[in-house]
Amino acid sequence: MKRIMLSVITLFLFCPSFVHASATPVGSIRTLKGKATIIRNKNAVETKIGSRVFQKDSLKTGADGSIAIVFKDDTLLSIGPNSEVVIKEFLFSPAEGKLSIITRLIKGTSAYISGIIGKLSPESVRFETPVADIAIRGTKFAVAVEGPVEESR
Secondary structure (H helix, E strand, O other), rough: OOHHHHHHHHHHOHHHHHHOOOOOOOOOEEEOOOOOOEEEEEEOOOOOOEEEOOOOOOOEEOOOEEEEEEEEEOOOEEOOOOOEEEEEEEEEHHHHHHHHEEEEEEEEEEEEEHHHHHOOOOOEEEEEEOOOOOEOOEEEEEEEEOOOOOOOO
């Protein structure tokens, strides 16, 4: 039993990819203008065209900033100035029937154009805001969250 435990511990120490199985990128930055930041694990990450985006990342833009992300399923998400969006969940494994994209607009503006997940499984797409959730039944929309909002969630 001790030998098995030692093997498992050694595996996790020397193979960090097993520990961080969710460290697979879900998309990448397609366009970037002005100040924009990716927040990952409470740390700011260098943000440039081509930067990888991961599940649980928060994307923030400054007063002059905008950013567009293309996801693995070809979903496009654009974020306007003074905005913040969190990529809460992204699952794209059509062969296994695992399809889901959940994003949350904390503040600002955002536009969405659905990709393969929205076409194959529209009920698996959800865009959350502080006051409402948007279920995707079409292929595109734009949304803005203005002013201070008391979060009820």
